[in-house]
Amino acid sequence: MDKRSLLSRRNFIKTGSALALGTAALGLAGCAGAPAANTANDAATSPADIEWDEEFDVVVVGAGAAGLATAAAMATEGEGLTTLLLEKGAMPTGSGNSPVCSGSFHITDDPDNFALYVKALVEGFTCTPESMYEVYAQGAAENWEWLTGLGMLESDVKITPQAGKAEYYEIEHHDAFSKCQFNADNTDRPAHISIFLSEFLDQHPDAVTRHTNTPLTALVQDPQTRAVLGGVYEKSGKSVYVKARRGVVMCCGGFENDPEMLQDYLSFERMHAAGATMNTGDGHRICAKLGASMWHMNSFAGAWSNGISIDGEKMMAYRTLKKAQGIVVGVNGRRFYQEWEGTTMFTPGEEGPLELHYGCRHGHQNFGGDWRCLPLPPKQWFIFDSEGLRFSAYLGANSTSNTLQNQTETTENDPSIDPVADGYAYIADTVEDLAVQIGVPVDELTNTVNRWNASCDNGEDEQFHRPADQMTPVRTPPFYAIECIPEILNTDGGPRRNEKAQIIDVDGEPIPNLYSSGEFGSIWASKYQGSGNITECMVFGRIAARELIAKE
Numbered sequence: 001m002d003k004r005s006l007l008s009r010r011n012f013i014k015t016g017s018a019l020a021l022g023t024a025a026l027g028l029a030g031c032a033g034a035p036a037a038n039t040a041n042d043a044a045t046s047p048a049d050i051e052w053d054e055e056f057d058v059v060v061v062g063a064g065a066a067g068l069a070t071a072a073a074m075a076t077e078g079e080g081l082t083t084l085l086l087e088k089g090a091m092p093t094g095s096g097n098s099p100v101c102s103g104s105f106h107i108t109d110d111p112d113n114f115a116l117y118v119k120a121l122v123e124g125f126t127c128t129p130e131s132m133y134e135v136y137a138q139g140a141a142e143n144w145e146w147l148t149g150l151g152m153l154e155s156d157v158k159i160t161p162q163a164g165k166a167e168y169y170e171i172e173h174h175d176a177f178s179k180c181q182f183n184a185d186n187t188d189r190p191a192h193i194s195i196f197l198s199e200f201l202d203q204h205p206d207a208v209t210r211h212t213n214t215p216l217t218a219l220v221q222d223p224q225t226r227a228v229l230g231g232v233y234e235k236s237g238k239s240v241y242v243k244a245r246r247g248v249v250m251c252c253g254g255f256e257n258d259p260e261m262l263q264d265y266l267s268f269e270r271m272h273a274a275g276a277t278m279n280t281g282d283g284h285r286i287c288a289k290l291g292a293s294m295w296h297m298n299s300f301a302g303a304w305s306n307g308i309s310i311d312g313e314k315m316m317a318y319r320t321l322k323k324a325q326g327i328v329v330g331v332n333g334r335r336f337y338q339e340w341e342g343t344t345m346f347t348p349g350e351e352g353p354l355e356l357h358y359g360c361r362h363g364h365q366n367f368g369g370d371w372r373c374l375p376l377p378p379k380q381w382f383i384f385d386s387e388g389l390r391f392s393a394y395l396g397a398n399s400t401s402n403t404l405q406n407q408t409e410t411t412e413n414d415p416s417i418d419p420v421a422d423g424y425a426y427i428a429d430t431v432e433d434l435a436v437q438i439g440v441p442v443d444e445l446t447n448t449v450n451r452w453n454a455s456c457d458n459g460e461d462e463q464f465h466r467p468a469d470q471m472t473p474v475r476t477p478p479f480y481a482i483e484c485i486p487e488i489l490n491t492d493g494g495p496r497r498n499e500k501a502q503i504i505d506v507d508g509e510p511i512p513n514l515y516s517s518g519e520f521g522s523i524w525a526s527k528y529q530g531s532g533n534i535t536e537c538m539v540f541g542r543i544a545a546r547e548l549i550a551k552e
Helices: 003-009 018-025 065-077 111-122 130-150 193-202 259-266 282-289 386-390 396-401 431-438 442-458 532-549
Strands: 013-015 054-061 083-086 105-107 157-161 178-182 208-211 216-221 228-235 238-250 300-307 327-329 364-367 370-373 380-385 425-428 479-491 502-504 510-516
Touching: 013 282, 054 065, 054 228, 054 532, 065 083, 065 130, 065 193, 065 208, 065 532, 105 130, 105 532, 111 130, 130 193, 130 532, 178 193, 216 238, 216 282, 228 510, 238 532, 259 479, 300 370, 300 380, 327 442, 380 386, 386 479, 425 431, 431 442, 431 479, 510 532
Parallel strands: 054 083, 054 238, 083 208, 238 510
Antiparallel strands: 013 216, 105 178, 157 178, 216 228, 228 238, 300 479, 327 380, 364 370, 380 479, 425 479, 502 510
């Protein structure tokens, strides 16, 4: 029997690609590099024919904050139900954004007004039901009690009321919630929420089985009822068929590390992921085979730009550059946006309406009075002078000193920092020579720099309205240029979910036994409130677990 015929007979196994189905899931003989599979299943023509290698009540895919929270809820509320937690990478806290983000989350004792604030962030994006944000806010109201019930101590975290400090402090009810973050300097207690949840699961091995280096390759779906019956994952070169008696929860994160999806959905021909290392859209493709409807596929946190080495081999660490110490130009030598990427989200709000304010809020910037992620070009140049370098235009090995809270401040740089020696910067005694080195029109770059310096002298950026206190001239040689490319924190797009954390198909119906949480089909459709992703990991992870527990 040829491969095509076998695939058509076995369309109940939903993989991310035909290649994956032909190797990892089917175990076809003669496929180069194919892992060994359960050969007893090669002849299966229906789900009833499958010989399952393992059985659990629930399978959770992805061990970031969403998967950890889902498994923790199953462990504490499942009354003996068993859970398998699969992680594609080697870390038990996941290979996505959770372990490398701040880990902060929302709490509130005023969920109704918090919901109004969150819904205001969405504005005209009416295809996302408002009820999703109401569920989110109600879930945030449960976070504190739930986490302390798992063993979190009040002394473990720092609580920051958001009055005057919310990301969009100009919006009504911005003071209806607070942000919590585990103390990073904890030594004898968890220093991050992912560590806290992971250590909690370590205490419940009977309820939750955890595997790393085990990517999901397929889901198994009953072709008549459409119910998800289980999945196939790869472990130590073998394909393992696991039955999920109650359901599967997809917590696979985004697609920050998949060039094809970044181009198709975000229109970036190249982009650097600042956090996740293995978020390549595997789960998106698998769920698409089940007919899942996708939403928020163009929503993401980013894009600002960051430096890439002259040889193109390495990216700078996150927040290595202070753009207030220079300007950014395109390959035409012209400025093209308000390149100051300082954040205003953690400082008391200035007077005035949101549509007149500036800054960078998780990549969203003022664009025509609205706050949007900008379509940055694939190649840009950060231009600064010796004075800019002296005041931390490039921080090099000291990049960790540039926090969200102080990146708008002018600070003296370590005099030993040298972007040229580090392999990132071109240097020249004149702007004209610099233009030649980086291949931009000499006249254009010269005119841009002259115009910028005049704006600095006048204290007003007439082109893009950069704040006067964040304007620095470029006139003291030597001059520097660093190539930059767009950078992203996380994507939000993925399978559409409902208030019960069920994944929805293209007809608007839940796919039986299939759920999701976290950035894998996130609720965020427009402006984003920092700490919201970790919050929804917990909120929808708990919801998915409770829905599965409630099944007969």
